[in-house]
Amino acid sequence: MATIREVAKKAGVSVATVSRVINRTGRVKKETEEKVLEIVKQLNYTPSSIAVSLNNKKSKTIGLLLPDITNPFFAELAKGVEEVAKKKGYTVILCNSNGDLQSELDHLQVLEQKYVDGIILSSHTLTYSHIEECKIPIVSIDRTLDGKLSSVTSKNYEGAMLATRHLLKKGCERIAHIAGPQNIVTARKRLEGYLAVVKDSSWYSDELLVYGDYEIQTGYEATLKLLNSTQKIDGIFAGNDLMAVGSLKAIYSLGLRVPEDVAVIGFDGINFSKITIPELSTIAQPIFEMGLLATDTILDEIVNSKKNQSFHELSVSLIERDSTKKSRCDY
Amino acid sequence: MATIREVAKKAGVSVATVSRVINRTGRVKKETEEKVLEIVKQLNYTPSSIAVSLNNKKSKTIGLLLPDITNPFFAELAKGVEEVAKKKGYTVILCNSNGDLQSELDHLQVLEQKYVDGIILSSHTLTYSHIEECKIPIVSIDRTLDGKLSSVTSKNYEGAMLATRHLLKKGCERIAHIAGPQNIVTARKRLEGYLAVVKDSSWYSDELLVYGDYEIQTGYEATLKLLNSTQKIDGIFAGNDLMAVGSLKAIYSLGLRVPEDVAVIGFDGINFSKITIPELSTIAQPIFEMGLLATDTILDEIVNSKKNQSFHELSVSLIERDSTKKSRCDY
DNA sequence: GTGAAAGCGCTAACAC
DNA sequence: GTGTTAGCGCTTTCAC
Numbered sequence: 146m147a148t149i150r151e152v153a154k155k156a157g158v159s160v161a162t163v164s165r166v167i168n169r170t171g172r173v174k175k176e177t178e179e180k181v182l183e184i185v186k187q188l189n190y191t192p193s194s195i196a197v198s199l200n201n202k203k204s205k206t207i208g209l210l211l212p213d214i215t216n217p218f219f220a221e222l223a224k225g226v227e228e229v230a231k232k233k234g235y236t237v238i239l240c241n242s243n244g245d246l247q248s249e250l251d252h253l254q255v256l257e258q259k260y261v262d263g264i265i266l267s268s269h270t271l272t273y274s275h276i277e278e279c280k281i282p283i284v285s286i287d288r289t290l291d292g293k294l295s296s297v298t299s300k301n302y303e304g305a306m307l308a309t310r311h312l313l314k315k316g317c318e319r320i321a322h323i324a325g326p327q328n329i330v331t332a333r334k335r336l337e338g339y340l341a342v343v344k345d346s347s348w349y350s351d352e353l354l355v356y357g358d359y360e361i362q363t364g365y366e367a368t369l370k371l372l373n374s375t376q377k378i379d380g381i382f383a384g385n386d387l388m389a390v391g392s393l394k395a396i397y398s399l400g401l402r403v404p405e406d407v408a409v410i411g412f413d414g415i416n417f418s419k420i421t422i423p424e425l426s427t428i429a430q431p432i433f434e435m436g437l438l439a440t441d442t443i444l445d446e447i448v449n450s451k452k453n454q455s456f457h458e459l460s461v462s463l464i465e466r467d468s469t470k471k472s473r474c475d476y
Numbered sequence: 477m478a479t480i481r482e483v484a485k486k487a488g489v490s491v492a493t494v495s496r497v498i499n500r501t502g503r504v505k506k507e508t509e510e511k512v513l514e515i516v517k518q519l520n521y522t523p524s525s526i527a528v529s530l531n532n533k534k535s536k537t538i539g540l541l542l543p544d545i546t547n548p549f550f551a552e553l554a555k556g557v558e559e560v561a562k563k564k565g566y567t568v569i570l571c572n573s574n575g576d577l578q579s580e581l582d583h584l585q586v587l588e589q590k591y592v593d594g595i596i597l598s599s600h601t602l603t604y605s606h607i608e609e610c611k612i613p614i615v616s617i618d619r620t621l622d623g624k625l626s627s628v629t630s631k632n633y634e635g636a637m638l639a640t641r642h643l644l645k646k647g648c649e650r651i652a653h654i655a656g657p658q659n660i661v662t663a664r665k666r667l668e669g670y671l672a673v674v675k676d677s678s679w680y681s682d683e684l685l686v687y688g689d690y691e692i693q694t695g696y697e698a699t700l701k702l703l704n705s706t707q708k709i710d711g712i713f714a715g716n717d718l719m720a721v722g723s724l725k726a727i728y729s730l731g732l733r734v735p736e737d738v739a740v741i742g743f744d745g746i747n748f749s750k751i752t753i754p755e756l757s758t759i760a761q762p763i764f765e766m767g768l769l770a771t772d773t774i775l776d777e778i779v780n781s782k783k784n785q786s787f788h789e790l791s792v793s794l795i796e797r798d799s800t801k802k803s804r805c806d807y
Numbered sequence: 808g809t810g811a812a813a814g815c816g817c818t819a820a821c822a823c
Numbered sequence: 824g825t826g827t828t829a830g831c832g833c834t835t836t837c838a839c
Contacts, residue, residue: 146588148816159826164818171819172824194589195529196816199831204526206590209570215555215747220546227545227572231579236586239540239570241558248562255567257477258525259537361751390751397753416546420692420721422728422753479832490810495834502835505808527832530815 147188156184167192198260206236207443208256208264212244216387217415218432219267222286225436226265233444235262246270257281263443266294269329282446284439288330295446295454297439301331301412304428304461305338308382308410311426311463313342315408315471317380321353323367323392325384332359335384335412352376357388364391372399372407379407380469386411386418389425393468408469414461423467430461478519487515498523529591537567538774539587539595543575547718548746549763550598553617556767557596564775566593577601588612594774597625600660613777615770619661626777626785628770632662632743635759635792636669639713639741642757642794644673646802648711648739652684654698654723656715663690666715666743683707688719695722703730703738710738711800717742717749720756724799739800745792754798761792 149167153160158177165171166181173181184190198204209226211219223239230237238261240252249268253276256264263282273291276283284295312320322339325332336354343349352374357363364383368391371378383389389411396407403409403423411418414429438457445451480498484491489508496502497512504512515521529535540557542550554570561568569592571583580599587595588610595610598617604624607614615626643651653670656663667685674680683705688694695714699722702709714720720742727738734740734754742749745760769788776782 149818150816160817161819161827162825165825168818174824177824191585191589193530193591193816194586195526195535195591196831197818198526199524199530199816199833200818202831206569213555214545214558215548215551217546217548217551220548220551223570224544224546224572227570231572231582236569236571236590238537239554239558239568241555241562251562254522255525258522259567260524260526394751394753417748420725422725480834481832491833492811492835493809496809499834503808508808524832527815528834530817530832531834533815 146193147190149190149192152181152184152188152190155188156181202260203262204260205234206238206259206261207440207447208238208240208252208259208261210240210242210249210252210256210264210266210268212242212267212269214239214241217417218385218413221415221432222267222436222439225433226440229437229440229444233440235444242268244268244270250275253279262447265439265443269326282443282451284443284446286435286439289456292456293454295442295456297435297442297457297459298331299430299435299459300461301334302338302341304412304430305335305382306342307338307461307463308412308428309339309342311465311469312380312382312408312410315380315404315469317408317471319348319353319376319378320380320382321355321371321378323355323357323364323371323381323383323388325357325359325388327356329359332384339382350376353378357384357391359385359387361387361391361394364388365395366391368392368395369399372396372401381407381409383409383411386413386415386425386427389427389468390417390421393421393423393425403468404471408471410469414464418464419466421468423470426466426469427464428461429464431459435459477524478521480521480523483512483515483519483521486519487512533591534593534778535591536565537569537590537592538771538778539569539571539583539590539592541571541573541580541583541587541595541597541599543573543598543600545570545572548748549716549744552746552763553598553767553770556764557771560768560771560775564771566775573599575599575601581606584610593778596770596774600657613774613782615774615777617766617770620787623787624785626773626787628766628773628788628790629662630761630766630790631792632665633669633672635743635761636666636713637673638669638792638794639743639759640670640673642796642800643711643713643739643741646711646735646739646800648802650679650684650707650709651711651713652686652702652709654686654688654695654702654712654714654719656688656690656719658687660690663715670713681707684709688715688722690716690718692718692722692725695719696726697722699723699726700730703727703732712738712740714740714742717744717746717756717758720758720799721748721752724752724754724756734799735802739802741800745795749795750797752799754801757797757800758795759792760795762790766790 418425
């Protein structure tokens, strides 16, 4: 790779001049500029971003720290992040933490060493104390961190109420909930939303509430447990789409039908929810947009070195598909 | 962030000495070393990888250029890559190209500027001429590039034969193929494998062959087209799992049953194939391992500045699940 | 064993 | 308008 010095020499000017024309900073005679540009093209010169970074302590790079890129929710998010980043001339470093605290800490350290300009973070183990001495802007996705960091979240509580009420409206008379891991805020909020709607019902009992870990398999197991209980359950609100998919499978494996015997609704609105059989009703978060917004937010903090945080809480929406279309109560 | 100079000053030594103890290069008196280490810990010092990179032209970073992180195949691959990379002290930059040539070229240029040490590439538009002047090691995934680049691929042709024969063995008497985009090698090989098995059959006709683009939707449409033709089709080999999922849906929507009326088999072995209803039979590639191997390969080339390429072609395996379990012919 | 200093490729004062 | 030069934070000869 050619260096700025080679360009300067070949163009018969100083490195400063080359730098000026490259960055459009300072005045340069039209003529000189053209000459330089010509050599630049000829030598196929591009500035070393490493050297640039060393100067201005900026890397035009943002870190994206996720629990699991294999989870469609995060993959869609990542795609959104990458898209905006690229458009704005930023590069994204992907870090997969598997939800492991030590791994997150390691990644964070590496990101700092690499002078990333900002970090988009989705973690449920990290607390504010872990990152308070980190002076790189961070925005948190999916949860707020003590109100100390900018965040992009969505209305989990309201969404859960929406889901539960939808089941009710569809004629379900005994609605169970497969809650996500309670160390994750979204899971707690969704549980609260569910409880807010059902807890005063004559039929509500603790046995309608089981826990999973947001993965398919636990949705499957939880559903088996629910349906094998003595109570006749005719509606399941799964804490996320992945567990809902597991639920669908479990119901099917018991020889029951969705939605005739048991209606199912998920949460998230991942792309895969519309390809299950039957298609899954869900509370959709604007996942891709969350990625875009998070990136816009972090870029805003980076570029304008904003000090104050912003908190975005996005709306969710009910997507009604076949898994809750009970004919008997269709409206 | 503390610099090496601060550490040196506080420890009462020169920066060279600090550098020596940090990198375990050269001899340092035990005593001095301890002193330095103490200050390092005290100041929470970590070397700036930018500065290091500027020196040795290495960034301990690899670029991963993928068409679409949202596609489970690539997500699983990415996870494998990230895992090895991290273990070996490397960071991965994620680039999403959407299969767009210009986008790939842009990303490649950025990666070069950032001094990434190597690139793992999955592209079907890039040709060798695009990258021949790039002197960073590259390994190609999913296809070979004129034998000029190391590659990690799997046995697509054999896998396709396996799939088709499996359908035959299950008693299918008219097997259709939904081929992937023919600009993609894997899709061509799979088509060839299918043809090799069926083209001499008494029942084979062109109408049994339709094309999709490896996405769910086209699998759906292709299947509709197939099943609406006059021929009675009782087996479908979809070019990949995503299209197979679309196929499942289409069959279901026509009121037919899988596998009783039509057996379906996919290709890839993405995690999602085992959660469809019915579960999808497929030819599994060792996706995660491909990620691992690609990373090992690129790291090998980086660390040992290997000049000669290596070509890995991994085996695939038949995973028989419910979508091909025709009872009438079970063995 | 340890330090001084050059240099990685670039930007930004500061001169002229 | 353009050139000179001092860093950015580090590694690495080369002396001592």
